[in-house]
Amino acid sequence: MYKIAVLPGDGIGPEVINEALKVLDVISKKFNVKFDVKEYAFGGIAIDKFGCPYPKETENACLNSDAVLLGAVGGYKWDILNGDKRPEAGLLALRKSLGVYANLRPATLFKPLKSASPLKDELLKDGLDILVVRELTGGMYFGPRGTEKIDGGFKAYDTEVYETAEIKRIAITAFETARKRNKKITSVDKANILDTSRLWRSIVNEISKDYPDVELNHMYVDNCAMQLIKDPSQFDIILTSNIFGDILSDEASQLTGSIGMLPSASLRGDKVGLYEPIHGSAPDIAGTKKANPLATILSVAMMLEYSFDMKDASNAIKEAVNKVLEDGYRTADLGKGKLVNTEEMGDKVAEYI
Amino acid sequence: MYKIAVLPGDGIGPEVINEALKVLDVISKKFNVKFDVKEYAFGGIAIDKFGCPYPKETENACLNSDAVLLGAVGGYKWDILNGDKRPEAGLLALRKSLGVYANLRPATLFKPLKSASPLKDELLKDGLDILVVRELTGGMYFGPRGTEKIDGGFKAYDTEVYETAEIKRIAITAFETARKRNKKITSVDKANILDTSRLWRSIVNEISKDYPDVELNHMYVDNCAMQLIKDPSQFDIILTSNIFGDILSDEASQLTGSIGMLPSASLRGDKVGLYEPIHGSAPDIAGTKKANPLATILSVAMMLEYSFDMKDASNAIKEAVNKVLEDGYRTADLGKGKLVNTEEMGDKVAEYI
Numbered sequence: 001m002y003k004i005a006v007l008p009g010d011g012i013g014p015e016v017i018n019e020a021l022k023v024l025d026v027i028s029k030k031f032n033v034k035f036d037v038k039e040y041a042f043g044g045i046a047i048d049k050f051g052c053p054y055p056k057e058t059e060n061a062c063l064n065s066d067a068v069l070l071g072a073v074g075g076y077k078w079d080i081l082n083g084d085k086r087p088e089a090g091l092l093a094l095r096k097s098l099g100v101y102a103n104l105r106p107a108t109l110f111k112p113l114k115s116a117s118p119l120k121d122e123l124l125k126d127g128l129d130i131l132v133v134r135e136l137t138g139g140m141y142f143g144p145r146g147t148e149k150i151d152g153g154f155k156a157y158d159t160e161v162y163e164t165a166e167i168k169r170i171a172i173t174a175f176e177t178a179r180k181r182n183k184k185i186t187s188v189d190k191a192n193i194l195d196t197s198r199l200w201r202s203i204v205n206e207i208s209k210d211y212p213d214v215e216l217n218h219m220y221v222d223n224c225a226m227q228l229i230k231d232p233s234q235f236d237i238i239l240t241s242n243i244f245g246d247i248l249s250d251e252a253s254q255l256t257g258s259i260g261m262l263p264s265a266s267l268r269g270d271k272v273g274l275y276e277p278i279h280g281s282a283p284d285i286a287g288t289k290k291a292n293p294l295a296t297i298l299s300v301a302m303m304l305e306y307s308f309d310m311k312d313a314s315n316a317i318k319e320a321v322n323k324v325l326e327d328g329y330r331t332a333d334l335g336k337g338k339l340v341n342t343e344e345m346g347d348k349v350a351e352y353i
Numbered sequence: 354m355y356k357i358a359v360l361p362g363d364g365i366g367p368e369v370i371n372e373a374l375k376v377l378d379v380i381s382k383k384f385n386v387k388f389d390v391k392e393y394a395f396g397g398i399a400i401d402k403f404g405c406p407y408p409k410e411t412e413n414a415c416l417n418s419d420a421v422l423l424g425a426v427g428g429y430k431w432d433i434l435n436g437d438k439r440p441e442a443g444l445l446a447l448r449k450s451l452g453v454y455a456n457l458r459p460a461t462l463f464k465p466l467k468s469a470s471p472l473k474d475e476l477l478k479d480g481l482d483i484l485v486v487r488e489l490t491g492g493m494y495f496g497p498r499g500t501e502k503i504d505g506g507f508k509a510y511d512t513e514v515y516e517t518a519e520i521k522r523i524a525i526t527a528f529e530t531a532r533k534r535n536k537k538i539t540s541v542d543k544a545n546i547l548d549t550s551r552l553w554r555s556i557v558n559e560i561s562k563d564y565p566d567v568e569l570n571h572m573y574v575d576n577c578a579m580q581l582i583k584d585p586s587q588f589d590i591i592l593t594s595n596i597f598g599d600i601l602s603d604e605a606s607q608l609t610g611s612i613g614m615l616p617s618a619s620l621r622g623d624k625v626g627l628y629e630p631i632h633g634s635a636p637d638i639a640g641t642k643k644a645n646p647l648a649t650i651l652s653v654a655m656m657l658e659y660s661f662d663m664k665d666a667s668n669a670i671k672e673a674v675n676k677v678l679e680d681g682y683r684t685a686d687l688g689k690g691k692l693v694n695t696e697e698m699g700d701k702v703a704e705y706i
């Protein structure tokens with residue numbers, strides 16, 4: 001029996017989580033596996049109830065689970081709060097407390113949705129299948145920071161920090177993952193300017209010696225932001241730091257035109273993982289039943305694969321999603337087709353499994 | 354008489370500078386203005402000759418000029434050098450010594466080149482005309498940095514630092530520029546995470562009170578990387594920090610499909626400015642006469658406008674460039690048309706003026 005801590009969060013979070021749990025239930029029956037699923041307060045709703053975005057009870061539950069499934073956090077009402085009181089601070093604390101340093105963000109073009117990509121057809125070739133491997137518990141997100149009063153105003157700073165061991169482990173994740181894919185990594189940094197990037201590059205080069213079968217290139221982050229648009233099919237795995245990964249993974253996912261479709265996994269080298277859609281809490285459409293639950297449903301598929309070694313069950317979900325799309329069912333964000341709402345989309349996937 | 358320090362630099366730098374000077378010469382005759390033009394060593398070539406990328410003689414000349422015109426720097430052969438010995442270090446020192454804190458990078462779609470954009474036609478609407486206003490002498494590029502030995506390896510750090518005064522002056526540049534354009538600014542930061550971004554946002558809000566006629570929005574950098582692809586026509590001016598501006602301006606310029614066409618200006622509030630194409634030194638095509646000189650020629654147009662108040666002369670160049678393109682002349686990077694080489698393209702523009 002696997003223990004899953006579920007954090008529905010804010011905005012459309014609870015709505016998409018509902019559908020993901022519906023699908024998980026079908027998997028449980030079909031594959032005869034028991035999941036111990038409990039929901040906990042997290043994000044803005046936890047601020048309202050407990051005064052902090054990642055309450056102790058939630059933390060304890062997450063630390064004692066095999067996997068954490070997250071909806072989305074944040075909303076207008078909490079935007080005025082100070083840095084460490086915001087829903088986003090809870091997200092950072094969650095990642096750090098779980099120690100999930102490797103954030104895997106696939107940017108996949110779903111064949112039936114090819115026309116949704118903003119790129120011209122000839123650039124898409126046989127589709128897009130990029131995996132961004134983003135370092136998630138280091139860099140500027142967690143380095144020393146502060147704001148000081150000075151003559152005439154303030155001085156603020158944030159520090160990008162990386163140590164050898166942090167770079168090593170994320171590089172190893174990327175190289176191991178590359179072996180299961182097309183054996184090609186583009187490591188992205190700003191080594192012409194940053195000390196952290198030069199250390200990053202040298203460690204990645206060192207690790208690559210243990211993987212002579214994997215092709216490694218280095219690219220500057222500004223060039224990568226260009227190349228993703230110019231010739232996206234040159235990329236297989238993009239390995240990069242926390243802040244660069246934040247930017248580049250959003251860019252890459254937009255290229256697929258299916259941001260409502262993309263899941264993510266955050267891992268730490270054992271079986272424990274944090275799974276969440278890459279989209280946000282979309283407060284503007286919360287409650288309208290327009291949200292696309294597929295990214296969260298596909299996050300469950302990643303959870304089955306990475307945390308529970310249930311590759312067949314994972315594939316069953318992915319195939320069902322593809323079939324539902326092929327048969328023309330679409331939530332509002334996906335463009336023309338048989339329009340369905342959040343629940344109907346969840347029902348369809350459950351039915352097709 | 355205006356004094357211009359010319360830094361041809363490396364790779365295709367000297368080739369494109371030649372054509373820009375050809376055009377400047379025609380302007381000088383047609384508008385009866387004298388330019389005192391002298392070339393100085395800078396970048397890799399200065400490393401080879403003088404052991405440093407920004408020699409004292411070059412610095413003195415730049416500091417005593419009305420404008421600096423730069424080709425491009427860098428190449429494979431200097432990539433192995435250490436941080437502060439590289440051509441890029443010269444570029445940073447040049448920007449800093451001139452104090453040119455405001456980097457203006459237009460991402461313009463040239464109508465005759467519309468089909469070169471990687472984006473689908475329906476996203477381009479009436480073309481693209483985005484101006485990235487990038488802070489150029491602060492942030493991570495110049496903050497404290499270092500690499501220390503620690504147990505089991507190294508620890509490296511870079512510091513993003515911004516003070517009130519630095520943010521104020523770049524914000525003022527953006528708002529003043531917005532008044533000459535569509536009165537719309539998107540300020541880009543990562544205020545949900547970074548202290549520097551929160552200071553950035555508050556100062557930009559403060560300055561905006563003096564410009565009630567200019568519309569201001571704030572956007573997170575990851576979202577901006579997405580929105581640029583999803584709906585680029587929502588942007589007019591993007592105001593952002595040094596590192597985010599580096600990434601986003603490259604992304605924005607790639608959207609136009611005409612990266613060989615885009616100039617830039619770096620200013621400091623008086624008339625002095627540094628002008629350069631946004632493309633790099635392209636060592637792979639250096640010497641083949643394939644380089645597109647139009648970005649450098651258009652940088653001269655920006656120089657005439659911003660440093661010499663010669664708006665008519667500036668427009669004469671821009672119109673000539675447009676006409677040359679409309680008549681079908683193309684360097685190799687621009688796709689199908691009447692193929693011309695670097696010099697022929699320069700000749701054509703000179704002739705059309």
Ligand SMILES: CC(C)[C@H](C(=O)O)[C@@H](O)C(=O)O
Nearest residue numbers: 088089091092246545546575
């Ligand atoms: C909400 C924010 C703190 C977060 C991040 O920057 O990591 C988000 O953008 C993401 O990519 O998961």
Ligand SMILES: CC(C)[C@H](C(=O)O)[C@@H](O)C(=O)O
Nearest residue numbers: 192193222441442444445599
């Ligand atoms: C060459 C490099 C140091 C430079 C930068 O990052 O500023 C370049 O990318 C640019 O944008 O002008």
